[in-house]
Structure formats: structure tokens, C-alpha cells
Amino acid sequence: MIKISRRQLSHYAVEQLQIGVAPRTVARLIVAELAASNRLGQADQLVSDIYYELERRKLVAVTTLTSATRLDDILKNDVKKLIKKITGVDKTIVLDELDDSLIGGIAVSTATYSFDMTIKKTLEDLRQEISADGKI
Amino acid sequence: MRYDQVINFAAETPAGGIGALGLNVKSFIFQLITFLIVLWILRRYVFPKLVASLEQRRQVLEQSLIQAKQTEDALKAAHLSASELLKKAQHQADLTLAETEKKAQALLREAESKGAVQAERILAEAHKATELERLRLKRELKHELGDLVVAATEKILRQKLTSAHDKALIRQNLKEVTR
Numbered sequence: 565m566i567k568i569s570r571r572q573l574s575h576y577a578v579e580q581l582q583i584g585v586a587p588r589t590v591a592r593l594i595v596a597e598l599a600a601s602n603r604l605g606q607a608d609q610l611v612s613d614i615y616y617e618l619e620r621r622k623l624v625a626v627t628t629l630t631s632a633t634r635l636d637d638i639l640k641n642d643v644k645k646l647i648k649k650i651t652g653v654d655k656t657i658v659l660d661e662l663d664d665s666l667i668g669g670i671a672v673s674t675a676t677y678s679f680d681m682t683i684k685k686t687l688e689d690l691r692q693e694i695s696a697d698g699k700i
Numbered sequence: 701m702r703y704d705q706v707i708n709f710a711a712e713t714p715a716g717g718i719g720a721l722g723l724n725v726k727s728f729i730f731q732l733i734t735f736l737i738v739l740w741i742l743r744r745y746v747f748p749k750l751v752a753s754l755e756q757r758r759q760v761l762e763q764s765l766i767q768a769k770q771t772e773d774a775l776k777a778a779h780l781s782a783s784e785l786l787k788k789a790q791h792q793a794d795l796t797l798a799e800t801e802k803k804a805q806a807l808l809r810e811a812e813s814k815g816a817v818q819a820e821r822i823l824a825e826a827h828k829a830t831e832l833e834r835l836r837l838k839r840e841l842k843h844e845l846g847d848l849v850v851a852a853t854e855k856i857l858r859q860k861l862t863s864a865h866d867k868a869l870i871r872q873n874l875k876e877v878t879r
Binding site (some may be wrong): 570602632633636642646649667668669670676679687688690691692693694695696 | 839854865867870871873877
């Protein structure tokens with residue numbers, strides 16, 4: 565049996581989605597292939613590969629948005645617009661997560677782009693700056 | 701003349717002449733003969749031995765004197781030699797002492813020099829260790845200061861930062877990214 569690489573699988577999945585095959589059907593095919601090749605442990609990595617391929621082809625940017633407080637729709641739309649502008653994709657899917665340790669601010673990441681503007685990151689930068697030799 | 705004839709002659713000699721002097725000729729002759737006999741005996745048997753003994757004694761004394769003289773000379777020579785040896789020994793001792801003192805001073809100078817170099821090295825190492833320790837403490841202090849500043853800031857922010865503030869901050873961040 566010929567083993568198909570993860571990259572090839574991600575390309576295949578995106579192409580199937582592009583020609584209009586239902587996502588559920590594509591998912592079944594992909595999972596069947598992973599199971600047949602005994603690679604079910606690589607499912608998460610394959611999903612990331614598919615996200616990357618979707619974004620590279622400027623179709624969809626799956627965006628993870630992490631913040632300390634829950635964001636309203638206006639802010640989410642602002643983020644979507646920003647991601648579309650930066651990546652040039654047609655559609656953006658936002659997966660928002662809450663993380664109290666961030667204190668405040670927002671961290672955004674897609675398959676090809678990310679920025680961290682949280683207070684936690686700012687404080688960590690401040691700590692590094694104070695600890696660095698020659699600063700004080 | 702036989703002995704008894706002499707005695708008789710003496711006995712017959714009249715009281716005149718020697719007898720007039722009050723001497724008894726007979727007795728005198730008898731004593732003279734006795735004297736001569738004793739003299740002969742002495743010369744024949746005693747004097748030779750006595751002379752020989754005295755000669756021997758004289759020779760012994762002479763020999764002793766010669767030996768004493770030789771001993772005295774030897775003693776003088778020994779004194780002279782001892783004095784010479786003593787002088788030589790003294791001179792040698794002085795030389796050795798001077799040499800030893802010179803060596804000791806050289807060793808002392810060398811030891812001082814080595815000691816100074818070692819002291820400088822130890823001092824330099826101590827300086828280096830102190831500087832390293834100072835830098836380490838400075839680094840630790842900075843880390844602790846950073847931790848303290850961050851902890852204090854975080855505490856204040858958690859108390860003061862409201863949801864509205866957070867949203868405003870996020871909007872501002874997004875605007876900055878857009879630029």
C-alpha cells in the first residue's frame with residue numbers, strides 16, 4: 565500500500581472542498597486514510613496543515629483569538645477584517661478562547677500569521693528588559 | 701816491707717821526732733795502712749761501679765734533656781701548626797659564613813620576589829572573583845527587580861483593569877496593527 569504524505573493529504577482535502585465536496589465527506593475520507601495508515605495520532609497536525617493550505621490559497625483563515633475577557637461581536641468583526649486585510653483571504657473563521665492569565669489585551673494567530681498584544685506579553689517583555697545586562 | 705815489720709818499726713820508734721808531736725807512730729801507720737786498704741778496696745770494687753752508675757745516670761739525664769728539648773721543639777712546632785691551622789680554619793669559616801650569608805640573602809630576595817608575584821596573582825584572582833560575584837549579584841538583583849516590578853504591575857492591573865478598559869485596549873491594539 566502506498567503511503568500518502570500528510571502534505572499530500574492536506575492538499576487533497578482542500579481541493580475536494582474547493583470543488584464543493586461536503587466537509588463531512590472530506591473529513592471521513594481523510595480519517596479513513598489516517599486510520600488505514602495507522603496515523604490517527606497525526607490528526608491535529610493534519611488539521612493544521614489543512615488550515616495552512618486554505619490560507620495559502622487565500623480561501624479561509626482559521627483564526628484563534630485569545631483574550632482575558634469575552635469579546636463582543638464588534639471586536640470580533642474588527643479582528644476578522646484585520647485578518648482578511650493582512651492575509652488576503654475571502655473568509656475568516658474565528659475560534660475565540662478565554663485565558664485569564666493574559667490579564668488583558670488580545671493574541672491573534674492564524675496558520676501563517678500571529679501577533680500577541682496581551683498585557684502578559686507586555687509584562688514579560690518588561691521583565692526581560694529589566695533583567696537584560698546594561699539596562700540598569 | 702811486710703805488715704808486721706812495719707808495726708814493729710813503729711812500736712820501736714822513740715818518743716822523739718813525730719812522737720814529740722804527741723802522735724803515736726805505730727797507730728798512725730796502722731791507720732794509714734788501713735786507709736790504704738780501704739782506699740784500694742774502694743777503688744777496686746766500689747768506685748768503678750759508682751762511676752759507671754753516675755755515668756749511666758748522667759747519660760740518662762742527658763738523654764732526658766735531649767728528649768725534653770725535642771719535645772719542647774715539637775710542642776712549639778705543634779703550637780705553630782695549630783695556630784696556622786686555626787688561622788686557616790678561621791679564614792675558611794669566614795669565607796663559608798660570607799658565602800652562606802650571600803646565598804641566604806639571594807634566597808630571601810628570591811622568596812620575596814616569588815611571594816610578591818604570588819601575592820599579586822592572589823590579589824588579581826580575588827579581584828576577578830569579586831567582580832564575577834558582583835556581576836552575579838547584579839544579575840540576580842535585576843531578575844528579582846524584574847519579577848517584583850512585573851508582579852506589582854500585574855497585581856495593580858488585575859485590580860484596576862475593567863472589561864471596558866480591556867476592550868478599549870484591544871481596539872487600540874488593533875488600530876496599531878492596522879497601521
